[in-house]
Amino acid sequence: MQKMFYPESVMVYGVSGSPNNLGRNTVENLERFGFKGSVYLVGREGSELNGRKIYRHIEDIDAVPDLAVFLIPAKAIPDVMERCGRKGIPYAVIQSAGFSEFTEEGRQLEEKLLETAGKWNIRFMGPNCIGTINLDNGLVLPFVPMYPDAMLKGPVSIISQSGGVVIDGIRLLTFENIGFNKSISIGNKLNLNECDYLSYFMSDPETRMIGMYLENFTDGRRLMALAQQTDKPIVILKANKSASSHQIAQFHTTALAGDDEATDAALKQAGIHRAQTLQEMIDDFKIFSLPLIQGRKIGVICRSGGQAVMLTDAVHQHGFELAKFSDQVFDYVKKEVRAGVIRMTNPLDLGDVFDIRFYIRIIEKVLQEPDVDGVVFGHTYLHGVSIPPTQELIRSAKKLSDRYQKPVVFLMIAGKKYFFTLKETADFPIFADPEQVLKSLSLSREHFTNRSAFNKDPLLSSLPMATGRKVESTPKQGIMNPDEVFHLLKSYGLPVADFAMTGNITEALNAAKNIGYPVALKMASPGILHKTEAKGVILDIPHPQALADACRNMEADAYLIQKMAAPGQEVIIGGRQDQEFGPVILFGLGGLFTEVLRDVALRICPIHAAQALAMIEETKGVRILKGFRGHAAADMKALADCLVKVSKLLVENPDIGNLDMNPLFVFEKNKGCLVVDAKMERI
């Protein structure tokens, strides 16, 4: 895809001399941003623009452009694509709207477009987008006028399903002095999707961080697998969470809403950071502009008692600790400044010391402490400090941060008058809020930890690429027979109680004899989902006479006879095929915990034993399993093993759309588990 972002020649299709012509904006953007390659203009009426010839037909150009950009009505596009194909153009950007996001007719146009592109092997961006902005070579394709002085070049590249969000993102990245390298608005992602672009940006040396705005995932599993292979921070803002947003999004860029909890689990598992707002994404990039923090010990230097209190609150809130400073630090403070009013602690509140050079030296002293993993410097910009010294301070903070490879977080609320000047000239992120600072540092720490984990544990990044089957709407039909369910579970090595499926009382009595009393009797008509409510469950049946009576009372088409289980701690394992991420596994404690408290952990499958244990640990209810108030600790190893086996079952049987193992009994340590009841639905 290198040529899509670094083409040697571009053809802009749909240009005229009219001031309202959109293609004209693209051509002028390329001019303003100094794009060095050849630019060919094509428009029905010919003529010229800014001294450039406007060709009437693609065929008139006596070269093969690397990239075609379209700004013509949707219905004309398939035909023009055909001609591009014949000419041998390999890449296209289709900005035009009016496709599947708009009408059924538009959807049909998309089919034609895909067919043509497939035939000629053209890879394209869009439709329904504003295209690429590459500040590295001036390839600025949007159909709205853009200006170089409003954009700062930097390390972030953005992939967005909305053009408006790209514009806002660029503004915020510029405003915060982070800047961006490439941004793309990917629209309906009919051909190339977010994974293709992500893969490219992962290999692009100019891109050091990646931001994505998505309204759906085209291939969630590929996205996860890709993300696990890069050290570059990826931050995703996933909108379109609610049913009603879904409607708009579908109109907007043909997005289909996924399950938001599965999204959370998937992104976390892949080491992708999820931002809830655009501002949060930008804040994340601010912290990723600094070296990652590798530990939990923070050194705080500030000049306001209130700030020291708030920073300390935030340090604890976000799982960090205040480092213990050595005497070296304190002796230095005592030697250098009127230290009578300075208390020798961390936070080090410098109070009314106004010496910028001292600030710089004390930041360095604290960075030199082996116990310090990062420094927060709170600059209360009061009196006696003007702009140039503060600028020097910021420059030094950046240098020290780089030299010691520990983050120096610069915290300041400047007066309105100075704010812009300082922001403008600071080539370093400025933070404004103690709480935000520590939240950001915890993200930095998370990224550091993820990176190590993925490097250490190759299994974590070996997610099979196969996506789950798309769920067709065949509800109810697919509830599986209980004996089929239990046989399948058994074939995966899951511990199920001895069972038999029978059609009448005589069979039931024979089966119970083989299994041994006491037994449980369950209605086995496949349509019944909640057997307890339907009075379809009778437990602890002690002898044949009782079983015969029970069967007679139940009046079912089929009976499931099960060996009665000894009581264990109830837990639930669930599973389903997510449209975006494939098989998802759920773990939670019994009824109340899951249904009332939603105390559950989710993962995208497959998972291995360590991940299964982490799932269990993630629930609050784990305290019950570990032995609450003198109860015996449960067999966590056996439970984790069950989770791994269910995960395998889900991966290998993508036709199992829903699985609900409820309850699974977990017994005391070394005594294993037992599946007491389970339901599955085939899709």
Next chain:
Amino acid sequence: MQKMFYPESVMVYGVSGSPNNLGRNTVENLERFGFKGSVYLVGREGSELNGRKIYRHIEDIDAVPDLAVFLIPAKAIPDVMERCGRKGIPYAVIQSAGFSEFTEEGRQLEEKLLETAGKWNIRFMGPNCIGTINLDNGLVLPFVPMYPDAMLKGPVSIISQSGGVVIDGIRLLTFENIGFNKSISIGNKLNLNECDYLSYFMSDPETRMIGMYLENFTDGRRLMALAQQTDKPIVILKANKSASSHQIAQFHTTALAGDDEATDAALKQAGIHRAQTLQEMIDDFKIFSLPLIQGRKIGVICRSGGQAVMLTDAVHQHGFELAKFSDQVFDYVKKEVRAGVIRMTNPLDLGDVFDIRFYIRIIEKVLQEPDVDGVVFGHTYLHGVSIPPTQELIRSAKKLSDRYQKPVVFLMIAGKKYFFTLKETADFPIFADPEQVLKSLSLSREHFTNRSAFNKDPLLSSLPMATGRKVESTPKQGIMNPDEVFHLLKSYGLPVADFAMTGNITEALNAAKNIGYPVALKMASPGILHKTEAKGVILDIPHPQALADACRNMEADAYLIQKMAAPGQEVIIGGRQDQEFGPVILFGLGGLFTEVLRDVALRICPIHAAQALAMIEETKGVRILKGFRGHAAADMKALADCLVKVSKLLVENPDIGNLDMNPLFVFEKNKGCLVVDAKMERI
């Protein structure tokens, strides 16, 4: 306190001509901000400053200033206060540090100071503060240079326990075009405290919103009672949450950390909004600058599909709904603009319509909808729009918001180049983030609802003013005897099982005979807190022989015999005396819910029945009480009644430092409750 904020004359004590003199800064601040009253300068060495005479002694001034400001070393202050008293000066601001926040000697100085002020009836701010800034009359007292062009006058007044936070708050309020009217840094609040200032600001016509930064509460109950009496929004940033912040805060302004959960409950109960960061406080004031939103129906108008999706997500996230627009709105859109590309829905995505005048008219049309409670306008500031029309749009949004008394929230991320100009000239808050907008609107709605509730329910604002006793450290000694506990509960009308306290087996047998079998036997040695763990509980004893055996095995000093209770749903009621807010009551479901899941509700006592029911509803576990999976619904009325009675007990017995009713059984509807076990500690 009017004269403290609007003195006719001010004496600044501690002035010299030296450029480093702090008193000089105060005098020059008063000059720069055009303070109209008389200003008397006093300094040991006399001389003059900027043409003003510096008196050597207070006694030399032949007038009685309304307010004295001190900028001299701590140890000199008590003596000078004495002389102010003799002179008849009623108010003082003591900016000097070096008191209890610093040393034990400083603490003793504070005692002297209080004594002197008491003798002469002087009311003072501080010590250890930067004093008052009143933009209404130019009374700007801080000892650091301040400049009028860096401060915007507006409707917010600020009370802060930290000088640094005042400065930051002022900057942010100015930056956001909200502005402030008065701000005070209250330091160690030795004499006047936050409640005194709050009371003044509540009555100050220039103050329409109140912000507070606090590290502790001097009188939490008075604060609550005050807040319930005003319609002005109060936002509190309460720092100093963790043990370690506590240490700093104590040093900083002698704050004592309270219990953060009780703080949450108390502020909520009083209708005070708690901000977690300074930025959040400022965001809160942005929304309070607009009319309150009175319902849940939002109209969204925007120009980016991505923004529409994010706004819709946020609308649902924060408990709002998208209003249904009538045909009037849609017909108007169709009539006025090229509506072919506009989908007739809410959100109304205006896409590429660039007509500012149309935006203004459509905002008005939507405001006119009876079903719409507030409008969010997302201005994607793309091309074809320059600064003046956007300024006109913002002015119109403000006007329409006022005219229709519904909030019009203006959402925009402007380019860096324009951002400052637009911010600077907009006399109206500008929001940048869809999520923040709806979060803010939910706060606005909460304030509207609180106001109505307080106006309707006088009980809610009739909190007794008495504070809980200060907790002295006498642990263990105060665990009360079980029979004392049960008698006390009974005397408040709480349902306790028949019980008897006995010292030996014979008495136990007699008691059980009276009570009737089956009975429960409990170890009644007062030191035992966890009887179950200590094997001090035997349940369901069927007859005398079993009771005799049980007593012999238990070997206790005293036995509690209780009528065995029928099983009910276990809940917990807890109580304690909070240092800052007095009696606090806690409700939660049994063991796991409370101890593992911390699913509890807290209130400051007293509470009435409606509040008790609201507490129960607040827990997730309420679903169990309402009948989960076919279980019978519990007697909520009886449970609420128990909560009200415990609340009364806690209020009337401030010596009960801790109360733990665990479990309380709740039976089916109309069948009441029963206290099964309870512990209390006297402090």
